Amino acid sequence: MDLTNFEPTRTLPGLLVDRSGREPDTVAMRYSREGVVQSITWRSYANRVRDLALGLAAHGVRRGDRVAVMSSARPEWVFAALAVQSVGGVVIGVYPTNSAAEIEQLLVHSEAVAFLGETATELTKVAAIAARTPSLRLVLGIDDAPPALPEPVTAMTWDALCDDGARHAGENPDRLSELVAAGSLDDAAVLFYTSGSTGAPKGVTHTHRTLQHAIQSFAGLYPDIADRRYDVVGFLPLAHVAPALVLVFTPLLTKLVVTYCRIEAYEDVLRSVRPTSALWPPRFYEKLAGELIARTKSWPWFRRRAYDAAMWVGRRVAERRWSHRRPSVPMRIAYAAALRTVFLPLRATAGLDRLRVAYTASAAMPESVLAIWQIWGLDLRENYGLTETAGCPVAHFGQPFPRPGFIGRVFPDPRFQVKVADDGELLISAPLLFTGYWRNPAETEAVLRDGWFHTGDLVERAPHGDIRLIGRKKDVIITLGGKTINPQPIETRLKESSLIDEAIVVGDARKYLTVLLEPSASTDAPSPDAVVERLRAEVARVNADLARVEQLKDFRVLPRPLDVERGERTANGKIKRTAVVNSFAALIEDMYGANDDAAIADHVRSKPS
Missing domain, CATH: 3.30.300.30 (ANL, C-terminal domain)
Structure with a gap:
């Protein structure tokens, strides 16, 4: 992928059709279930999307319809997203933790015609509010059958719908390609609902085009990802924009392979997969760092002294990196030994020894947390993105071991621009920007003006060009887990x-x-x-x-x-x-x-x- 001149040519389902034709037997994704990791090829991926898409079409889902998916991170979420988009629909992620009232609000606001729920927990919530969602016509259960639903809502299992789709595929093998070919790059592809507000929701509309430019910016974090396989563990909720971008859509254009798992099992799966790519909210880095520090305290005396000596070296190397000074030759040799004998074995206990460069976003990263990972040899960098950008227009692109407290520089494509308003607000103009808030022109016009997106974030530029976040114009809270409330x-x-x-x-x-x-x-x-x-x-x-x-x-x-x-x-x-x-x-x-x-x-x- 040419990062500076990339221009989308196919919709997201079109990319899937192409990829399954070129690499049918290559692993597209993996998933961990009860401790066993299994693989899915591109051919199998496309076939599952085909059966689901044709099943949805047979049950009345049409171009432009909205379909909600409420599930943990798993392959079925991905199949659902691409199937909905294949028939020209718009997928909406619903957080598994959302209450029945929030689900009702989202379904009514989006006028969703179908709802896919993972288990009886999600299906029971939607059944309780189905009578008050006038557009809803179809409810699917992935693992469990839906409970009784009011007329005219149809209740089905995932398997039954896919069986219907498979029959239609047998009757017309080209039907999926026909549906996909009718799609346009500028069709709405996903509505990401801004999280945390119990007031009127805002559905952030991204198209097939804007999402692929967002993928372009993520690929800039790992510049060889289009040619070299990277592994990532997918456990964060796919209703959130960053996990959806990385774990659902980025693999279509790159060699990123996701291993999906439930969030309760992510630490075990990390040790099994040993990922080479990561983009997490700060809380996960903080939690794992705390666990590793606690582990060192139980080490035998000699090993503990070796760790103390390694930390002494690591701190000094980190300080020189942050001040743009090269460590001396003896210091580099000592640090290489500390990394090999102390820090990498310590990180291996969490499955992070293959991870060389990692990223964090969506909340303020405590400087001490970023510092400890850099001392331990993980090139952890902050970047900047919002639901409205999907990707990261600002990040530490090609800037190894950056000083804590900065979010980097603008993505190196001339179409990506940032400027700072007179009051310090960060403004962005880039092809990854959302096209508007769903059926909310007033809110859209308030933040998209003259081609510039007004982020609401206050920043300052350091003399060396990097950008530092210093606050927000509105009273919103961003938790350590990255939730905006x-x-x-x-x-x-x-x-x-x-x-x-x-x-x-x-x-x-x-x-x-x-x-x-x-x-x-x-x-x-x-x-x-x-x-x-x-x-x-x-x-x-x-x-x-x-x-x-x-x-x-x-x-x-x-x-x-x-x-x-x-x-x-x-x-x-x-x-x-x-x-x-x-x-x-x-x-x-x-x-x-x-x-x-x-x-x-x-x-x-x-x-x-």
Whole structure:
């Protein structure tokens, strides 16, 4: 793939048809089930997509229809996406953790005609709201049969639909090719719904063209990926834009081979596959680093001393890299020995010894976490992308072992451009940009102006040209797991209670959300403990309607009202979130307890004993 002059020529299903013709017996993907890894060839991949696509067409799914898929990361998600696109439809990912209310909201907003659910859990949720989704006509169960559904919704199993499709394929072997040939590069291919808001959802529309330019930018992270096989473990939810791009669509244009597995099993599968490519939210790097550090503490005395010496060398090599100074020859020799005898064996216990370059995105990466992996020899780099870009217009392309705190430079294709507005907002113009928010022209026009996408992120450019994120224009929270959450709808729900005057949700760069509550002055309770219990019930009430990632894991009662003079409110009474977080930092820390990032930071700074 020529990264600087790439131009799509075929739709995504068209790429599948071509690939299955050129490399029918090459491994296209793998999956781990009950500890056993099995392979799927390009021929088998295309045949499964064909049967499902023709089955969908036989049951009324037409060009332009929206089809929702609610499943863990597995080959069936991929087959469904390509089958829907083969008939000219638009696939919508639904998070397995979404509540019934959120599923209803998404299906109604998108006017989805079909829903594919993995197990009885997902199918029961959609059955509960099916009567209130007027466009829904077909519900498929991948592993389990759907429960009873109201008329006129048809309930079927995945296997039964594929059997129908196989019969149609036998009657007309060219039918799939005919359907695929009717597609256009500028047809909508996927709606990625922005996560975390319980208000009106926004469906980010990407076409076959924009997604392939997004793949182009991802391929820039691994420039030889079109010619050399890379292995990646796929466990993150495919409803999210980055996993969908990397794990579903990138293999169509590259030699990336995905091994799918359930998220509960990903650590075992990492050790089995030993991936050579990774793009994860910061939380996964932090979690694995914490586990590896803990492992070193149980090593025998001699091995522990060797690790301390290796860390001493590794820190100094990392510092020289960050200041663009070349380590001395003796230092390079010592580091090569530390890497071979200490760091790679340590990483091998997590299955990461073959991984040379890895990436993180979707949330702020603690600098200490990035530093420890670089010390251990993993060239871990931050990059920048949003649902609206799908790919990474800004990253450390060809910049090994970058200094923590920067997201890199613009992708090296003249069609990709960035600029910084007068107020510091990052603006992007590139062929990977989404085409608009689904049936929401007002929101689209607010962020796409004169060919530039207004990201809402505030940045600054360093003298050496790299870009640093410094904040956001809007009050949104990005958790350590990479979920973008609008706190205001959650706070509004809490303040519906007569017991609560003010609620401030926190959780930016944290594992989960918590909330600070200011009780109503009129709250009538016999004791402070009774107030706390009533507030706990109100938090539980709101949590019941939230997705797992949005749920409030703990709360604290503010010891005093928020104050204008302390800068916690504006003159007209609005909350100043940053000031509140600073004022009650100790109260917030109490809700999170031990912090992996702090432990890793101490480890990075500590001296050998």
